[in-house]
Amino acid sequence: MKSWLPTSRKKKYPLLFFVYGGPGSQLVEQRYSISFSQVVAAELDAVVVTVDGRGTGFKGKKFRNIVAENLGYYEVRDQVAAAKLWINRKTYIDSTRTAIWGWSYGGFMTLKTLEYDQGETFKYGMSVAPVTNWLFYDSIYTERYMNTPQANPGYANSSVQNVENFKNATRFLLMHGTGDDNVHFQNSLKFLDMLDLKGIENYDLHIFPDSDHGIRYHNAGLIVYDKLFTWLKLAFSGFFEDQIIFETFDDDLDLYG
DSSP states (O other), rough: EEEEEEEEOOOOOOEEEEOOOTTTTTOOSOOOOOOHHHHHHHHTTOEEEEOTTTOOSSOOHHHHHHHOOOOOOOHHHHHHHHHHHHHHHHHEEEEEEEEEEEETTTHHHHHHHHHTTTTTTEEEEESSOOOOOOOSSOOEEEEEEEOOOOTTTHHHHOOOOOGGGGGSSSEEEEETTTSSSSOTTTTHHHHHHHHHHTOOOOOOEEEETTOOOOOOOGHHHHHHHHHHHHHHHHHTTTTHHHHHHHHHHHHHHHTTT
């Protein structure tokens, strides 16, 4: 586990989890670097945490291989369990301002976490270029961990499918490049179609025309992080909660009475 903490513990702070979680990966390491996590911690006065849960590398074969043929199950539960520990044990964490975000496999993890958690632990999520269905991803990677679709019925469980669960989150953000040659844009389109069919509207969407998986074209490399930062600032300020209250009040108005 790696974290960036405020110097004072005398007030409540928002909590952001930055996740990747892909098989054999590692984010928690003893190396100095400057990234978006430090910017959020410094500029938004937030606690930022990264957890390498089950399935990640450098903790032994058993720890890594437990996710075989079941991507998105144990990894998601580890993120939620870790967040609950922070919320329950650290008195300076504001449990109403909690978010998770990730890119690529981390985007998949973000959506699967929101799907599983249903707004209980994480109120907000930011997903960039996510896999939403492993049938849409390249087979040389997917079948290495999931076997073939014919041999593993778990493909359905490993996909983002229970979209009705997302309505219990306060709000979430989805971003993707239309020219993504790694996680094809089809993943987000399919997810958006599922949201439409279930009437889920508590999300924001930003599309980057022509951008690949790294989202760099047409100055998008700057824009994507500006969007992430601005959206998260609104979330931690309570803006989206106020919007929900206003919309609920507005729905109750009898305009023709």
